[in-house]
Amino acid sequence: MGSYFIPDMDKQLQINVFRAGIAQFVTFSDLEWEALTQYLNFSTLNKKEYFAVEGKVCDYMAFIVKGAVRYYHDKDGQEITGYFSFENEFASSYKSFIKRTPSTNYIQALEETQLILISHNNFQKMLDNQLLGLKIERFGRLIAEYYICCYDDRVTSFILQSPEERYTAIEKTRPDIFQRVPQHFIANFLGITPVSLSRIRKRTLSK
Amino acid sequence: MGSYFIPDMDKQLQINVFRAGIAQFVTFSDLEWEALTQYLNFSTLNKKEYFAVEGKVCDYMAFIVKGAVRYYHDKDGQEITGYFSFENEFASSYKSFIKRTPSTNYIQALEETQLILISHNNFQKMLDNQLLGLKIERFGRLIAEYYICCYDDRVTSFILQSPEERYTAIEKTRPDIFQRVPQHFIANFLGITPVSLSRIRKRTLSK
DNA sequence: TGAAATCGTTAACAAAAGATAAGGAATAAG
DNA sequence: CTTATTCCTTATCTTTTGTTAACGATTTCA
Numbered sequence: 001m002g003s004y005f006i007p008d009m010d011k012q013l014q015i016n017v018f019r020a021g022i023a024q025f026v027t028f029s030d031l032e033w034e035a036l037t038q039y040l041n042f043s044t045l046n047k048k049e050y051f052a053v054e055g056k057v058c059d060y061m062a063f064i065v066k067g068a069v070r071y072y073h074d075k076d077g078q079e080i081t082g083y084f085s086f087e088n089e090f091a092s093s094y095k096s097f098i099k100r101t102p103s104t105n106y107i108q109a110l111e112e113t114q115l116i117l118i119s120h121n122n123f124q125k126m127l128d129n130q131l132l133g134l135k136i137e138r139f140g141r142l143i144a145e146y147y148i149c150c151y152d153d154r155v156t157s158f159i160l161q162s163p164e165e166r167y168t169a170i171e172k173t174r175p176d177i178f179q180r181v182p183q184h185f186i187a188n189f190l191g192i193t194p195v196s197l198s199r200i201r202k203r204t205l206s207k
Numbered sequence: 208m209g210s211y212f213i214p215d216m217d218k219q220l221q222i223n224v225f226r227a228g229i230a231q232f233v234t235f236s237d238l239e240w241e242a243l244t245q246y247l248n249f250s251t252l253n254k255k256e257y258f259a260v261e262g263k264v265c266d267y268m269a270f271i272v273k274g275a276v277r278y279y280h281d282k283d284g285q286e287i288t289g290y291f292s293f294e295n296e297f298a299s300s301y302k303s304f305i306k307r308t309p310s311t312n313y314i315q316a317l318e319e320t321q322l323i324l325i326s327h328n329n330f331q332k333m334l335d336n337q338l339l340g341l342k343i344e345r346f347g348r349l350i351a352e353y354y355i356c357c358y359d360d361r362v363t364s365f366i367l368q369s370p371e372e373r374y375t376a377i378e379k380t381r382p383d384i385f386q387r388v389p390q391h392f393i394a395n396f397l398g399i400t401p402v403s404l405s406r407i408r409k410r411t412l413s414k
Numbered sequence: 415t416g417a418a419a420t421c422g423t424t425a426a427c428a429a430a431a432g433a434t435a436a437g438g439a440a441t442a443a444g
Numbered sequence: 445c446t447t448a449t450t451c452c453t454t455a456t457c458t459t460t461t462g463t464t465a466a467c468g469a470t471t472t473c474a
């Protein structure tokens with residue numbers, strides 16, 4: 001699948017990227033790491049392919065080795081983008097993954113994307129694993145805490161800032177997103193319409 | 208302090224309420240529970256007293272035995288309310304508590320409020336405790352996951368719904384809040400001004 | 415390569431929200 | 445009991461956003 005021109009990263013290389021990424025939260029000894037890797041799956045999504053689909057329980061937590069995904073809701077046939085995730089970030093329809101309820105949103109690859117997957121089953125098995133359980137439990141806690149902080153910032157931005165202020169903020173802190181993601185997706189992410197974002201951009205040019 | 212007319216709940220009774228509340232996440236044996244209670248502190252806030260203050264690291268996670276608190280930010284001298292917590296819920300300036308950074312918001316009692324507190328120090332001690340560590344680790348993970356789901360719903364409401372739709376939703380799911388919390392606080396919570404909420408209420412009366 | 419789809423901008427109008435101020439009801443404080 | 449304070453509503457005016465449609469430019473795809 002397109003692997004001739006853009007070959008998948010060698011699995012070992014992918015695992016190394018993953019190990020570095022997860023080290024922000026927990027570090028594993030070589031022995032532990034070898035045990036852990038038994039529980040991993042690998043997946044490559046072509047552009048527009050889905051990692052999660054509305055109505056289906058999201059069975060995986062993903063680590064993005066390469067690529068990017070967008071989260072979106074279907075609102076009366078309209079796609080409303082709520083979030084993006086990029087390399088070295090985790091991605092999942094968390095609520096669905098955690099509570100085992102049908103996902104309320106889609107997660108779709110914005111470009112060719114390589115993922116390392118942990119299934120919910122395997123996550124439970126790791127928790128029960130004598131060698132790994134404690135650190136996996138801790139990992140689960142720390143990553144959840146990490147995302148709480150992200151969500152908190154996000155909610156605060158909606159409470160405290162105007163759409164224009166939210167735009168200015170993201171334009172400063174994450175200018176890269178505008179290089180990789182169509183503008184009308186970003187508009188949704190900011191809680192406004194694409195037309196409104198276009199106006200804000202024009203308005204703020206002169207400032 | 209007012210304990211003549213509204214006596215504090217007996218400590219043992221408070222602990223029982225706490226045990227029931229925490230049982231949504233993890234259950235403890237009597238032995239474990241006895242160990243755990245050594246790490247608890249107690250506090251009663253009068254109306255308008257603070258549990259967390261901007262600029263100071265929030266050292267405690269609180270369980271609300273009785274009463275209610277509101278979270279608010281100071282924006283250019285204006286108080287903007289971001290959230291409320293009530294009985295049987297946990298409350299903390301999570302980002303500050305987790306990351307040990309100065310809180311960016313205040314948490315203030317809306318009425319006389321009884322809290323059971325776990326200090327950050329004691330939380331770490333419990334994690335290191337042979338008997339409790341594993342379950343506390345799990346508790347930390349599960350409560351963080353719980354709040355991720357709450358935050359996710361909240362962000363989604365900002366992305367997907369109009370202020371009027373958000374009002375209608377809260378009015379259906381949490382009518383009790385209007386009985387306990389001034390309306391202009393709720394307006395902030397919905398991301399709009401008090402004047403705007405007043406108009407929405409008038410507008411939706413006829414629907 | 416040629417047709418179709420995607421994407422950003424702009425315009426015009428309607429709808430909603432922000433800002434400010436004023437008034438009255440309810441509540442709290444002295 | 446009287447005076448402040450708090451709170452909600454209403455009015456007016458300005459600003460912003462939503463909606464719809466149209467137009468080119470770019471990209472995608474057959």
